[in-house]
Amino acid sequence: MILDKITEKVLHMIDGEGFKQEGAFNLRENGIAVCHGDSEHVKIRKKEDKQGIDIYIDKNTNGETVHIPVVVSASGMTDVVYNDFYIEDGANVNIIAGCGIHNSGCNDARHDGIHTFHIGKDAIVHYEEKHYGEGEGTGARILNPVTDIYVGENSVFTMDTVQIEGVDSTKRETDITMEAGSRLTVTEKLMTHDRQEAVSNMKVIMDGDGSSAQIISRSVAKGESIQTFHPRAIGKTACHAHIQCDSIIMNDAQVRSIPEIDARNVDAQIIHEAAIGRINSEQLLKLETFGLNEEEAEGVIIENFLN
Amino acid sequence: MILDKITEKVLHMIDGEGFKQEGAFNLRENGIAVCHGDSEHVKIRKKEDKQGIDIYIDKNTNGETVHIPVVVSASGMTDVVYNDFYIEDGANVNIIAGCGIHNSGCNDARHDGIHTFHIGKDAIVHYEEKHYGEGEGTGARILNPVTDIYVGENSVFTMDTVQIEGVDSTKRETDITMEAGSRLTVTEKLMTHDRQEAVSNMKVIMDGDGSSAQIISRSVAKGESIQTFHPRAIGKTACHAHIQCDSIIMNDAQVRSIPEIDARNVDAQIIHEAAIGRINSEQLLKLETFGLNEEEAEGVIIENFLN
Numbered sequence: 001m002i003l004d005k006i007t008e009k010v011l012h013m014i015d016g017e018g019f020k021q022e023g024a025f026n027l028r029e030n031g032i033a034v035c036h037g038d039s040e041h042v043k044i045r046k047k048e049d050k051q052g053i054d055i056y057i058d059k060n061t062n063g064e065t066v067h068i069p070v071v072v073s074a075s076g077m078t079d080v081v082y083n084d085f086y087i088e089d090g091a092n093v094n095i096i097a098g099c100g101i102h103n104s105g106c107n108d109a110r111h112d113g114i115h116t117f118h119i120g121k122d123a124i125v126h127y128e129e130k131h132y133g134e135g136e137g138t139g140a141r142i143l144n145p146v147t148d149i150y151v152g153e154n155s156v157f158t159m160d161t162v163q164i165e166g167v168d169s170t171k172r173e174t175d176i177t178m179e180a181g182s183r184l185t186v187t188e189k190l191m192t193h194d195r196q197e198a199v200s201n202m203k204v205i206m207d208g209d210g211s212s213a214q215i216i217s218r219s220v221a222k223g224e225s226i227q228t229f230h231p232r233a234i235g236k237t238a239c240h241a242h243i244q245c246d247s248i249i250m251n252d253a254q255v256r257s258i259p260e261i262d263a264r265n266v267d268a269q270i271i272h273e274a275a276i277g278r279i280n281s282e283q284l285l286k287l288e289t290f291g292l293n294e295e296e297a298e299g300v301i302i303e304n305f306l307n
Numbered sequence: 308m309i310l311d312k313i314t315e316k317v318l319h320m321i322d323g324e325g326f327k328q329e330g331a332f333n334l335r336e337n338g339i340a341v342c343h344g345d346s347e348h349v350k351i352r353k354k355e356d357k358q359g360i361d362i363y364i365d366k367n368t369n370g371e372t373v374h375i376p377v378v379v380s381a382s383g384m385t386d387v388v389y390n391d392f393y394i395e396d397g398a399n400v401n402i403i404a405g406c407g408i409h410n411s412g413c414n415d416a417r418h419d420g421i422h423t424f425h426i427g428k429d430a431i432v433h434y435e436e437k438h439y440g441e442g443e444g445t446g447a448r449i450l451n452p453v454t455d456i457y458v459g460e461n462s463v464f465t466m467d468t469v470q471i472e473g474v475d476s477t478k479r480e481t482d483i484t485m486e487a488g489s490r491l492t493v494t495e496k497l498m499t500h501d502r503q504e505a506v507s508n509m510k511v512i513m514d515g516d517g518s519s520a521q522i523i524s525r526s527v528a529k530g531e532s533i534q535t536f537h538p539r540a541i542g543k544t545a546c547h548a549h550i551q552c553d554s555i556i557m558n559d560a561q562v563r564s565i566p567e568i569d570a571r572n573v574d575a576q577i578i579h580e581a582a583i584g585r586i587n588s589e590q591l592l593k594l595e596t597f598g599l600n601e602e603e604a605e606g607v608i609i610e611n612f613l614n
Contacts, residue, residue, distance in 0.1 A: 247570075249570050249572075249573055249575070250573060251573060252573070253573070254569075254570065254571045255569075255570050256567065256568070256569040256570075257567070257568050257569075257579070258565065258566070258567040258568075259565070259566065259579075259581075260563065260564070260565040261563070261564050261565075261581055261583055262561075262562075262563040262564075263554075263556050263561065263562050263563075263583040263584075264561045265556075266556055266557060266558060266559070266560070266585050267585060268556070268583070268584075269582075269583070269584040269585070270581075270582070270583045270584070271580075271581070271582045271583075271584075272564070272566075272579070272580070272581040272582070273578075273579070273580050273581075274566075274568055274577075274578070274579040274580075275576075275577070275578045275579070276542075276568055276570040276575065276576070276577045276578075277570075277575075277576040277577070277578075278573050278574060278576070
């Protein structure tokens with residue numbers, strides 16, 4: 001189908017690989033799945049009982065990418081969707097989700113994506129999720145993702161989440177349970193500006209021997225925005241976890257970080273590091289001597305910090 | 308006055324410098340101030356309205372040490388005491404508090420020491436507090452200290468707390484407010500064993516420009532003991548804070564660390580680091596090759612870690 005210009009632009013912002021109506025994909029627009037396709041190994045089925053889709057990824061999936069973007073461009077809309085991913089033993093898959101809101105009206109536009117991952121053994125899953133807001137309206141752009149992930153034995157789960165701009169309010173809830181030998185890497189990048197608010201709660205339970213988790217969170221808070229992070233790592237077995245949260249604070253912003261590390265086994269090894277501070281003034285000065293003005297120099301430092 | 312052998316032994320454990328009935332001191336035993344003395348610059352007064360003392364430290368105090376130990380040796384006793392420290396501008400003082408419980412009975416023995424520090428400008432205060440329990444009784448030894456500290460402009464406050472052994476249950480509450488240019492160093496050392504429980508809550512509010520705080524917490528959890536740490540650093544102004552929590556977990560123990568760093572000013576710079584893990588096996592092996600058995604080697608490593 002032919003997409004309108006607003007949708008095209010939003011898709012460009014939230015799908016880094018470029019959204020195409022090819023292979024396995026599902027495009028949800030203003031609460032309706034407007035187009036979708038299956039591939040040999042990936043089948044997408046509409047849920048019967050509620051909004052959302054079931055995505056079946058079979059064991060022979062080998063490096064395929066599934067695109068399931070969501071666009072909300074109707075001011076005043078609240079879109080709640082449940083997406084379930086069933087990933088078979090040994091599958092290797094990339095999933096590109098993400099949601100963009102274009103709000104040109106005076107009412108709030110909101111999307112709550114509740115994603116559940118059921119991952120078998122020895123699978124490799126890469127999950128990417130970009131959040132973005134735009135539009136000249138006064139209505140808020142709100143994104144409240146809930147992500148529940150069950151990582152089976154010896155599986156590898158990599159999660160990249162990015163919220164760069166335009167989201168007035170977000171509350172993220174991420175729950176991850178890890179079986180024996182599984183590995184998790186989470187990279188969270190967040191920038192807030194103006195009066196935006198962001199809350200990110202994450203709970204990682206290392207339930208199986210030899211599981212290991214690495215969580216990296218990098219954020220920039222500008223304007224009068226407020227950010228709160230609450231990552232939790234709970235080690236019930238012989239396991240490793242490393243959580244690192246770094247934030248740059250600017251203007252009148254506030255950043256609060258409340259990590260929790262909880263070792264319930266003598267062989268649980270958990271490390272946490274967090275730092276909040278202003279932009280490095282030496283780096284600023286150095287860039288300014290190259291002829292950049294303060295704003296440009298800040299932009300370069302922030303871009304580097306978030307990449 | 309002549310002290311009994313149990314009191315002498317407990318005092319030896321909680322007062323590293325050696326308690327003497329000289330200078331400014333106050334010995335509290337089983338809920339009663341049994342002996343006390345003043346010095347030229349430090350006056351100790353019994354409170355009229357409730358249990359406890361007011362300690363007045365004048366501006367000419369220059370490096371003097373005040374000893375105010377507490378001993379509880381009566382099983383079944385709950386001793387609640389309020390001690391207020393009034394420290395004048397420019398004073399330089401060492402305060403050695405601490406509480407030891409000898410419980411040879413089957414009832415719980417408990418001491419709640421509520422200490423409040425009112426510190427003027429340009430003062431230097433070193434506060435030491437050791438907690439210790441012993442006795443063959445089945446009754447619990449419980450210590451719940453509350454410490455409220457107001458650090459005036461450009462003052463320096465150093466707090467060393469140690470709980471090495473024998474305390475079945477402890478809940479520590481420490482609240483610190485810091486004025487401009489003040490400096491804080493807190494060192495907390497904690498070891499729990501058997502079925503002991505320890506909770507330590509600490510809140511540091513950096514309220515004045517140029518205030519800086521360093522908090523170091525080191526703990527060892529053995530047996531089936533459970534430890535919970537909740538240090539909070541709140542930066543409201545241009546300030547620095549560094550929190551570091553390291554824990555060694557052994558046997559079936561559990562350690563939970565929930566730090567909170569909260570930056571409410573662009574010039575607040577706050578860093579947190581925490582690690583929980585088992586004893587370094589390479590260090591163990593090395594000591595064992597020198598002829599130490601496993602228990603001895605563990606003892607050496609723990610002692611080094613806590614010192």
